[in-house]
Amino acid sequence: MPALFLSIAILAEVAGTVALKYTNGFTSPGPTAAVVIGYGLSFWMLALVLRDMPIGLTYAVWAAVGTALIAAIGIVAFGEPATTLKLLSLGLIIAGVVGLNLAGSH
Numbered sequence: 531m532p533a534l535f536l537s538i539a540i541l542a543e544v545a546g547t548v549a550l551k552y553t554n555g556f557t558s559p560g561p562t563a564a565v566v567i568g569y570g571l572s573f574w575m576l577a578l579v580l581r582d583m584p585i586g587l588t589y590a591v592w593a594a595v596g597t598a599l600i601a602a603i604g605i606v607a608f609g610e611p612a613t614t615l616k617l618l619s620l621g622l623i624i625a626g627v628v629g630l631n632l633a634g635s636h
Contacts, residue, residue: 532582539575540592542568544599551608587634594627 546568552561579588604610
């Protein structure tokens with residue numbers, strides 16, 4: 531279950547972050563509600579994950595995967611540039627999470 535809850539936490543955080551773009555400074559009620567619900571669900575799921583997984587690993591995976599997904603959404607959906615440096619940096623984030631996973635298993 532921790533992996534499922536962590537996946538939900540990541541997706542909820544990503545949805546909340548995308549909705550944040552549409553809040554117009556928190557003046558649009560629908561997107562603002564989506565932000566609050568998305569982040570609320572994300573933190574609730576994180577709290578459940580932390581019953582079974584170490585905090586360092588949990589947060590690293592949540593933050594890294596969320597960052598990578600938001601960057602990819604920015605490129606695909608919002609036309610942000612996919613520069614070599616941006617793609618290399620995303621690769622480093624992923625490599626860091628893999629390293630933390632490997633370090634945690636020994």
